[in-house]
Amino acid sequence: MTEWTTEDSAVASAEGWGLSECQDPEHPPWELQRNDSPDDGSKPTFNGDTAAWRHVATRAREGSVLHQRAIDFLAEHSPSEYDEILRVVR
Numbered sequence: 887m888t889e890w891t892t893e894d895s896a897v898a899s900a901e902g903w904g905l906s907e908c909q910d911p912e913h914p915p916w917e918l919q920r921n922d923s924p925d926d927g928s929k930p931t932f933n934g935d936t937a938a939w940r941h942v943a944t945r946a947r948e949g950s951v952l953h954q955r956a957i958d959f960l961a962e963h964s965p966s967e968y969d970e971i972l973r974v975v976r
Contacts, residue, residue: 902931903938916964
């Protein structure tokens with residue numbers, strides 16, 4: 887089973903994205919989202935969640951372990967989010 891650690895979250899956040907647990911039953915249990923409010927007060931890195939999805943998918947295809955772990959985590963823990971990301975980034 888793929889785990890997403892606090893260290894993974896810190897690196898992702900520094901890049902401007904993250905995996906967020908969602909309690910709303912209308913949404914997937916986990917979502918890959920851009921960081922809307924960076925801690926340093928700067929503007930978000932990505933223009934929206936879809937741009938963050940593309941970034942993570944591209945880096946995973948390039949061999950990044952962190953980005954592939956994020957994709958694998960979603961495939962296991964939030965299949966509808968995983969499917970939507972794949973549909974959009976293809």
